[in-house]
Amino acid sequence: xxxxxxxxxxxxxxxxxxxxxxxxxxxxxxxxxxxxxxxxxxxxxxxxxxxxxxxxxxxxxxxxxxxxxxxxxxxxxxxxxxxxxxxxxxxxxxxxxxxxxxxxxxxxxxxxxxxxxxxxxxxxxxxxxxxxxxxxxxxxxxxxxxxxxxxxxxxxxxxxxxxxxxxxxxxxxxxxxxxxxxxxxxxxxxxxxxxxxxxxxxxxxxxxxxxxxxxxxxxxxxxxxxxxxxxxxxxxxxxxxxxxxxxxxxxxxxxxxxxxxxxxxxxxxxxxxxxxxxxxxxxxxxxxxxxxxxxxxxxxxxxxxxxxxxxxxxxxxxxxxxxxxxxxxxxxxxxxxxxxxxxxxxxxxxxxx
Numbered sequence: 001x002x003x004x005x006x007x008x009x010x011x012x013x014x015x016x017x018x019x020x021x022x023x024x025x026x027x028x029x030x031x032x033x034x035x036x037x038x039x040x041x042x043x044x045x046x047x048x049x050x051x052x053x054x055x056x057x058x059x060x061x062x063x064x065x066x067x068x069x070x071x072x073x074x075x076x077x078x079x080x081x082x083x084x085x086x087x088x089x090x091x092x093x094x095x096x097x098x099x100x101x102x103x104x105x106x107x108x109x110x111x112x113x114x115x116x117x118x119x120x121x122x123x124x125x126x127x128x129x130x131x132x133x134x135x136x137x138x139x140x141x142x143x144x145x146x147x148x149x150x151x152x153x154x155x156x157x158x159x160x161x162x163x164x165x166x167x168x169x170x171x172x173x174x175x176x177x178x179x180x181x182x183x184x185x186x187x188x189x190x191x192x193x194x195x196x197x198x199x200x201x202x203x204x205x206x207x208x209x210x211x212x213x214x215x216x217x218x219x220x221x222x223x224x225x226x227x228x229x230x231x232x233x234x235x236x237x238x239x240x241x242x243x244x245x246x247x248x249x250x251x252x253x254x255x256x257x258x259x260x261x262x263x264x265x266x267x268x269x270x271x272x273x274x275x276x277x278x279x280x281x282x283x284x285x286x287x288x289x290x291x292x293x294x295x296x297x298x299x300x301x302x303x304x305x306x307x308x309x310x311x312x313x314x315x316x317x318x319x320x321x322x323x324x325x326x327x328x329x330x331x332x333x334x335x336x337x338x339x340x341x342x343x344x345x346x347x348x349x350x351x352x353x
Contacts (some may be wrong), residue, residue, distance in 0.1 A: 008129050008146035013109065015088050017148050020113070023084045024151035025094050025125040029076035032152045034120065042151050044069050046173055056176045075345075084123070096125060099160055100119075103142075112144045114165045116158060120247065121252060124154040131168055137224055143168050143216065157219040159230070164223040166312070169284040171219060172212050177282075179208075190285035193305070197277030214278045218266060220259075225265030228259050233328055240336045249341040252348065253331055255289040259297075260324035263291075267297070267317040271310050279313070293352045294320060323353045 005028070033040060049063050051057065086093035091106040096102075102113040112130040117123050124253055135141065140166045150167075154235035156174060157166045182191050183202065198214070200207040230237065244250040270279045283301050300316035303309065331353075332339045339348060 008148055012109070012127075013088070017127065019085060019087050020096070020125055020149035023087075023115070023123075023125050024149055025075060025254055026079045026082050026084055028072075028152045029079035031120070031122040032076060033073075034122070035153070042177065044072070046177060050147070050173065056173065068188065097099060097123075099163070099165075105259050106250070111148075112142045112165070114158065114160065116160055118155060118158070119250060121242075124151055124158075126150040126154055126167060126170075128167065128169065136164075136220070137227065138162070139164055139224070139227055141166065141220055141223075143220075157223050159226045161222045164220060164227070166216060166219050166223070167346055168212075168216050171215050175212055176208075179211075189284070190280045190286075190301075194277050194280035194284055195279055211277075211281065214275075214281055218270075218278065218282050221269050222261055223267040225261030225263075226257070228264045229260045229325075229328075232260075233257070233332070236332055237328070240332060243336045244338060246338045246342065248345040249338040251289055252341060252345040252351075253328075255293055255322055256327050256331065256351070258290050259294050259320060260328060262321035263317045265325060267313065267320075271313050272319065274310070289320050289348075293348060296320070296353045320353055327351050 025059060035043065045060060045065060048054075048060055048068050048212075049056075052060070054294045084096050087096050087102060090100055090107070092105060094105060096115045097117075099114050099116065102115070111127060113125075113127050115123070126144070126147055127149040129146040130141045131145035133140065133142050139162050141184075141245070143166045145168055147169045154167070154170065156171050157164065159165075166270050178191070179195070179200075186192065195211065198207055198211045200211055205313065217280070228353050241250065241253060244253070266282060270282060286297070297313075297316045297320060300312040303312035331341060331344075334344075
């Protein structure tokens with residue numbers, strides 16, 4: 001196995017990398033097997049490739065992968081009841097969920113850290129090289145590069161307070177996996193249109209990096225939308241999410257807010273920029289409950305593809321901004337009553353646009 005600290009090329013205290021990775025392993029021990037079997041196996045395959053420093057195009061050895069999965073699950077069995085540990089940073093022991101304090105203590109080390117809680121109360125941690133930092137809409141945007149420690153499925157981006165974290169390395173791996181799966185069965189659709197628009201062909205590294213840069217930008221735009229949605233909905237929304245104990249209620253609430261965020265930011269920005277390949281790329285990942293709830297946006301995309309007219313997309317996003325704000329407030333008015341929200345989840349056409 002290639003040690004991440006060596007692979008990334010940044011000199012990092014070994015104790016810090018080990019402490020972050022151990023917390024990642026504890027989080028995985030508690031939640032790693034929550035996903036459906038197919039998703040779990042894909043996540044484990046990708047995680048194996050990351051941990052062993054395999055190139056994106058390399059296929060892992062099946063026997064080695066199977067043995068590693070067994071070893072990893074055995075490790076998890078020893079960690080399920082273990083508490084998360086503080087991180088040794090700059091001579092202090094820092095709470096692993098206090099990302100601001102950890103990043104402040106890291107100073108000019110060229111690193112970025114994130115520790116937080118995602119969907120279904122699942123903790124996530126990562127430590128990576130800092131690729132770039134910028135400010136947008138009054139928020140700090142930290143784009144990380146090569147990852148030194150991470151958990152199984154930590155997501156591509158997150159908004160923590162006034163900071164947006166974007167995991168460019170995770171975006172690259174996620175995107176490569178999607179293209180790899182599509183290449184095995186190259187159907188017509190938004191992903192083909194996006195790849196054609198970027199001039200991508202298998203083996204074209206420069207074109208892949210163009211696609212990846214567009215995907216990183218889409219993640220940033222979405223998190224900017226999350227910040228705008230959060231400002232509109234207030235702290236009560238986060239309290240409601242934290243109170244959920246049942247999956248359907250949380251799934252609906254997160255899909256509604258995701259759609260609101262993308263109407264406030266992502267779709268609007270891409271349409272205003274006339275960024276045709278990036279629009280196709282975004283719609284290639286517009287799926288699941290978000291898509292099911294928002295047929296008007298799908299119809300707007302199809303009209304735009306046929307006629308090249310941006311008005312259908314622009315109007316769908318404008319209507320969606322008002323609609324999803326109203327639906328979100330409808331959920332808040334239910335006072336966190338999960339059974340009432342689940343009823344809306346089962347009858348979700350009544351909330352759809």
